[in-house]
Amino acid sequence: MSASDAPAVRFVTIDDGRAGQRIDNFLLTLLKGVPKSRIYKLLRTGEVRVNKGRIKAEYRLELGDLVRIPPVRVSEAEPGPNPGLRKIQALDDAVLLETDGYIVINKPAGMAVHGGSGVSYGVIEGLRALRPDAPFLELVHRLDRDTSGCLLVAKKRSALRAFHEALREKDMDKVYQALVIGKWSARKQLINAPLLKNELQSGERVVRVHAEGKESQTRFAVLENFPSCTLVEASPLTGRTHQIRVHAAHAGHPLLGDDKYGNDETVALAGKLGLKRLFLHAASLSFVDPASGKEVTVNAPLPEELDVVLASARTQTNG
Structure with missing residues (x-):
C-alpha cells in the first residue's frame, strides 16, 4: 500500500440520527468488519476521541459531538458477507x-x-x-x-428509539398466520400463560410455560378449518421468544413444521401436505410513522410454498 492509499484520520459530527448511541456500537457500525477486539483497543488507547478528549466504551454520543476516527488498515478488517450471494x-x-x-x-x-x-x-x-x-x-x-x-x-x-418505545407501550401490532394441528376451538381466543426461557449447554433456546416465567399473551382467531389442521391468525400482545409456537403447543395445537415444539403427529401431517418449513408467517405490521405521525400498515403476502401447502390441505378436504 502506497502512502497515498493509506487510510487517513476521519472526523464525524454526530447528527440526530446517531445521538444517544454508545460510542462502541457507533464504531462497530461505522467500521464494518473490524473485529470487536480492535474497536475496544482503539477506545482504550485513546485513538478514538470525542471533542478531542478520551472516552470510555459506554459513553453515549450527543448531538454535535466531533468524533475522531483513526486510520484502520484494510488488512485489519474481516470481510463481510459477499453482496453477490x-x-x-x-x-x-x-x-x-x-x-x-x-x-x-x-x-x-x-x-x-x-x-x-x-x-x-x-x-x-x-x-x-x-x-x-x-x-x-x-x-x-x-x-x-x-x-x-x-x-x-x-x-x-x-x-429506533421511537419504535422501541412503541413496542414497550404495546403500540405496534404484529399479526401472524400459522397452520396448527387439529381443530382450533373458536373459544380459545386468548392464551395467557407465562413463559420461561432456558438455554441449553449447546446454546439452543427452549421456552416453556412456567409459573415463574414472564407474563405472555397471544390472541388467536380461526381463518380456515381443515379436517386435520387449522389456519389461525395469531397476534402476540407481548414479545417473548417463541411465544406463538409455545402458546399454540400449550393449547394442544402445535404448529406444523415446528421441530422444537411439535410432535410425531405434526411431523406426519407436514409430510403428507408437503410442508418443508415452519408454517409461521408475519403477515402484517402496524405502527405509527415516527416522522409523519400517521398510522402505517404493511402486509406481506403468504410465501408460495405455504400457499401450496394450503392448496394441498383444501384438496384433501374436498377429497
Whole structure:
C-alpha cells in the first residue's frame, strides 16, 4: 500500500440520527468488519476521541459531538458477507416499504435476522453489505430464523428509539398466520400463560410455560378449518421468544413444521401436505410513522410454498 492509499484520520459530527448511541456500537457500525477486539483497543488507547478528549466504551454520543476516527488498515478488517450471494441480493427485492427512517423487509424463511451462533450473516448484515454507505441500519425487533414475513429495520437512531418505545407501550401490532394441528376451538381466543426461557449447554433456546416465567399473551382467531389442521391468525400482545409456537403447543395445537415444539403427529401431517418449513408467517405490521405521525400498515403476502401447502390441505378436504 502506497502512502497515498493509506487510510487517513476521519472526523464525524454526530447528527440526530446517531445521538444517544454508545460510542462502541457507533464504531462497530461505522467500521464494518473490524473485529470487536480492535474497536475496544482503539477506545482504550485513546485513538478514538470525542471533542478531542478520551472516552470510555459506554459513553453515549450527543448531538454535535466531533468524533475522531483513526486510520484502520484494510488488512485489519474481516470481510463481510459477499453482496453477490443470491440470498443477500434477494433482500433488495424483498423490501415492502422504505422511507427515510425505516425499511420493512419480507424476510425469507431459513434466514436469520442477524449473524451469530454458527450463522455467519443474517438479514441485517446482508442489508449493510448491500448498502455500504448507509450510516445506520439496526433491527427494531426479531423473527425466528424459520419464520417469514414483516421485519422492521430502522435507518435512524431517532426512529429506533421511537419504535422501541412503541413496542414497550404495546403500540405496534404484529399479526401472524400459522397452520396448527387439529381443530382450533373458536373459544380459545386468548392464551395467557407465562413463559420461561432456558438455554441449553449447546446454546439452543427452549421456552416453556412456567409459573415463574414472564407474563405472555397471544390472541388467536380461526381463518380456515381443515379436517386435520387449522389456519389461525395469531397476534402476540407481548414479545417473548417463541411465544406463538409455545402458546399454540400449550393449547394442544402445535404448529406444523415446528421441530422444537411439535410432535410425531405434526411431523406426519407436514409430510403428507408437503410442508418443508415452519408454517409461521408475519403477515402484517402496524405502527405509527415516527416522522409523519400517521398510522402505517404493511402486509406481506403468504410465501408460495405455504400457499401450496394450503392448496394441498383444501384438496384433501374436498377429497
